[in-house]
Amino acid sequence: MAQVRNKQVILKDYVSGFPKESDMEIVESTITLKLPEASNEVLLKNLYLSCDPYMRILMAKPEGTPNPRTYTPGSPLVGYGVSKVLESGHTDYKEGDLVWGFTKWEEYSLVSSAQILFKIEHTDFPLSYYTGILGMPGVTAYAGLFEVGSPKKGENVFVSAASGAVGQLVGQFAKLTGCYVVGSAGTKEKVDLLKNKFGFDGGFNYKEEPDLDAALKRHFPEGIDIYFENVGGKTLDAVLLNMRVHGRIPVCGMISQYNLAQQEGVQNLAHLIYKRIRMQGFMFSDFYHLYPKFLEFVLPHIREEKIVYVEDIAEGLENGPAAVVGLFSGRNVGKQVLVVARE
Template sequence: MASGGGVEEVTNKQVLFKEYVSGLPKESNMHVSTSGTIKLKVPEGSNAILVKNLYLSCDPYMRPRMDQPTPGSQSYVDSFKPGSPIVGFGVAKVVDSGNPKFKKGDLVWGKTGWEEYSLITDVQNLLKIKHTDVPLSYYTGILGMPGLTAYSGFYEVCSPKKGEYVFISAASGAVGQLVGQFAKLLGCYVVGSAGSKEKVDLLKNKFKFDEAFNYKEEPDLDAALKRYFPEGIDIYFENVGGKMLDAVLLNMKTHGRIAVCGMISQYNLEKLEGVHNLVHMIYKRVQMKAFVFSDYYHLYPKFMDLVLPHIAEGKIVYLEDIAEGLESGPAALVGLFSGLNVGKQVVLVAQE
């Protein structure tokens, strides 16, 4: 349909955040709305860009954004606003632009709304997609935020050396599968944990980890780690927290390093679990450092120079779990927290 002045106005399907969440998120915490409309032109004088969203990324960090903000909250991301669209990373095509850095037809990745079309006013961290000889969906994963997270966490935070012993929790996820492959390329011994036999098989057969185990089948995580790392762990890439971190602390080598990327086991708890073995950091002089990928935006060109040739040569592979249609977004996002996804969870909104 058309609006006044000849500017086309179209229906804009959206995934709206309904209410703050306690415990595990549910699909009912979100609402797919088909009542909204949007004009396919940037407002006169605006520096914004209007995009058509193609792929949206489901990521664990989105769960804390569903919590009600509390006074003194120190999170690095703001909570979602009830009644407004979910916001996350995605791949989009520019429909109209009031910004000299972008033109109609450009492909971009960065933060966007969970909707068919988004008017993006903050384009500071929006990046143009220059390499289109890979699937566009890769820019929600291996070539996007998870990829830069894996690269910066492993190479910059962990300072790895050839031959070291590396353990990765949630190893089949968007970040973990890449960290393991980076470590193998460097000549490290790599073990990953995951939550199903299917994922364990993927780690060993598709991603070429040396070993992998299903943490749900291990009654004693300390004993499991001693089985796979009889001489201890040099590097732990932390995605889980809780009991896994406690067990790892008992098994770190002297001067080991822990990169704290995420703690998905804690995101749905009303009371966070305590970690009891921190004293072992002193005994072993272990370094534990938390990080977020945005601290390393400046390394994106260096990261791309490393990873693109490896993808082209088949030395790095990437597994995606693609849900089709914006309306499938709530189920896909909720499924992350019970491990339903196999590989990087992506929502396909529209073909280019």
């Protein structure tokens, strides 16, 4: 079978500091759209790719024990995406199946059968949702809040980076549980989204707050029961002063620290002791097994419009570098999705 072109987004070299579009480049390779004889791999046509802050960590030069997913200079970026199966050497997948999971930033990908791919059974939703609310960010929000945070009706919940892919869902899930919810974001437009679209009880622009401790006391005069941590740094320091006894902090991300050569110190960690706070990091991969349970929870809420989701769509692989870099300047509003090809 003839080879076809395969446009790719390549990492040119390891990144230090804030990523730049020039750290990546668009190249064209070729690929044969036919599996080798007796292969158990899966050949995918990529449709939508997920732009996520954790990708910045994978761009850094490994120190100590490397992350097994760390990017290799000269090779395509890798991340979550929605794809169509063109050919499969694995019995779990067949031609025409729609799947989501880890794939490369290119038009066509050959992935190992050991790679976890989730079949898309509910196609009455936009396929792009499987990069967000129905994919990794959705499960992350669900597991982080319910499995790690253990919310109870009437509790006070604070979410940082609250308009992002995970944060917007955490707030809505907490509201469905009967919690009081406030979020922080980086623009007035995003704060308006929190209050007027996502149903948060309040929100503030952290860039306009000279004193984060005072801002939190204004919104949580009785303190915070659950802090869903997405940013780290000064926000975490201020939150620790405002946590209640037996509070919980699910640690999902620390985006404010990813581009710093020297990460900021946190001064108020002793409050973990005084207030018996449980602070726990977690990853989506810890909760693969909850995906069916998560869908049972979230699908009816989406259909009944009790949960809404905002996406920021970029078209074409050539706009991939800008989409990734934009995550760290707050350019995106909602979940950043890159369209490779539409079904």
